[in-house]
Structures are given as C-alpha cells and as structure tokens.
Amino acid sequence: GENVEQHPSTLSVQEGDSAVIKCTYSDSASNYFPWYKQELGKGPQLIIDIRSNVGEKKDQRIAVTLNKTAKHFSLHITETQPEDSAVYFCAASSPDGGNKLVFGAGTILRVKS
Amino acid sequence: NAGVTQTPKFQVLKTGQSMTLQCAQDMNHEYMSWYRQDPGMGLRLIHYSVGAGITDQGEVPNGYNVSRSTTEDFPLRLLSAAPSQTSVYFCASSTQGRRAEAFFGQGTRLTVV
Numbered sequence: 001g002e003n004v005e006q007h008p009s010t011l012s013v014q015e016g017d018s019a020v021i022k023c024t025y026s027d028s029a030s031n032y033f034p035w036y037k038q039e040l041g042k043g044p045q046l047i048i049d050i051r052s053n054v055g056e057k058k059d060q061r062i063a064v065t066l067n068k069t070a071k072h073f074s075l076h077i078t079e080t081q082p083e084d085s086a087v088y089f090c091a092a093s094s095p096d097g098g099n100k101l102v103f104g105a106g107t108i109l110r111v112k113s
Numbered sequence: 114n115a116g117v118t119q120t121p122k123f124q125v126l127k128t129g130q131s132m133t134l135q136c137a138q139d140m141n142h143e144y145m146s147w148y149r150q151d152p153g154m155g156l157r158l159i160h161y162s163v164g165a166g167i168t169d170q171g172e173v174p175n176g177y178n179v180s181r182s183t184t185e186d187f188p189l190r191l192l193s194a195a196p197s198q199t200s201v202y203f204c205a206s207s208t209q210g211r212r213a214e215a216f217f218g219q220g221t222r223l224t225v226v
Binding site: 001004006009034036041042043044045046049089099100101102103104105106 | 117146148153154157158161163172203205207209213220
C-alpha cells in the first residue's frame with residue numbers, strides 16, 4: 001500500500017522567514033495530495049491541496065509543489081507568522097480507491113517572534 | 114454550523130472495559146472514517162464507510178468495531194480496551210471521490226489504564 005514520509009519532524013523559524021516541509025510517497029498511482037494544519041486541541045483542517053495534473057498551487061502565503069517523477073511534494077509557507085505555529089500533515093490518496101488518505105507523521109512548526 | 118461532532122472529548126477506561134465513541138455529521142457526506150493519532154505516527158486509518166450499511170477495515174482495525182446504520186452517524190466501538198489503544202481518535206467525513214476534502218471532528222482523547 002501507499003507509504004508517506006514527511007520531514008522534518010520539527011521546524012523552528014523566525015517570524016517573517018519561510019518554512020518548507022517535504023513529503024515523499026511510494027505509489028505512483030496516487031493523484032491527490034492534501035495538506036492539513038492541526039492546532040492544539042483541534043482536529044486537522046485542510047489548508048491546501050494539489051492534484052497530480054498540476055505542478056504548483058498557491059494560496060496567499062502558502063504554496064504546494066508536486067514532482068510526480070520523483071514522487072515528492074512540498075509545502076511552502078512564506079512570511080511566517082506566530083499563528084502559523086501548528087502541526088502540519090501531508091497526505092496522499094490511496095490507490096485502493098475511495099477517499100482513503102495515507103498521512104505523513106507530521107511536522108511541528110514553531111514560529112518565534 | 115456543526116460539521117463533524119465527536120463525543121466524548123475525554124475518556125479514561127480501565128483495561129477490559131468497553132465503550133463507544135460517537136461521531137455525527139450534518140453535511141450529508143457519504144464517506145466517513147475513523148483515525149487514531151499517536152505521537153510520531155501521524156493519523157492512521159482504523160475503519161471507514163462509503164455509505165449507510167457499508168463498512169471496511171483500514172490500516173489498524175484490530176480491537177475496534179464500527180457500524181453505519183444512518184448517513185449521519187458512525188460510532189466506533191472498543192470491545193475490550195487495552196493500554197495500546199490509548200490515543201487521540203478523530204472522525205472525518207467527506208463527499209465521495211478521491212479528491213474530496215475531509216472534515217475532521219475535534220477528537221476524543223482516550224486513556225486506558
């Protein structure tokens with residue numbers, strides 16, 4: 001089945017700097033890659049996603065890039081703010097079908113002010 | 114604007130006890146799923162359902178049962194709790210389709226002593 005690896009496990013940046021989180025996946029049939037943000041005591045919430053027919057997608061300060069050949073995708077956050085501090089998860093849709101998502105282990109992002 | 118509602122938020126069980134974690138959604142979503150979240154392991158799929166009367170196993174189903182008698186509700190049952198089931202449990206729902214956004218509940222923090 002699908003396997004998703006995520007790095008780094010923790011990331012500390014200074015407010016205003018950029019943050020990059022990287023994920024790799026194993027199954028070339030996967031074609032949907034969402035990113036979720038989880039704040040303390042809450043459930044994960046979708047922040048951006050990308051489909052396999054697109055190489056890059058932006059939404060204000062966040063962007064996601066996808067390299068299908070290398071089977072990796074990345075989350076980029078520019079001009080980080082303290083409210084960006086959270087746990088971020090990448091995921092890939094399972095080729096088994098349906099809506100099953102396989103998640104990475106998560107990245108704890110700390111933005112220092 | 115309820116979305117996905119999980120109850121209870123916190124629970125302590127003794128080894129061998131049984132209990133049911135409740136999950137309800139008001140978005141008329143066909144797809145519902147249960148994940149457990151453990152430190153350093155991301156979210157792992159326990160069971161999922163593609164519609165009323167249809168359920169299937171995910172990555173870590175042992176020790177858990179589910180049923181789906183209505184579109185709205187998807188309870189998770191622990192038949193005989195074990196310390197290894199200490200975790201945070203999340204219920205999620207989405208429309209059908211591999212690229213549908215998953216909406217998560219707030220989670221249930223379960224401790225088995």
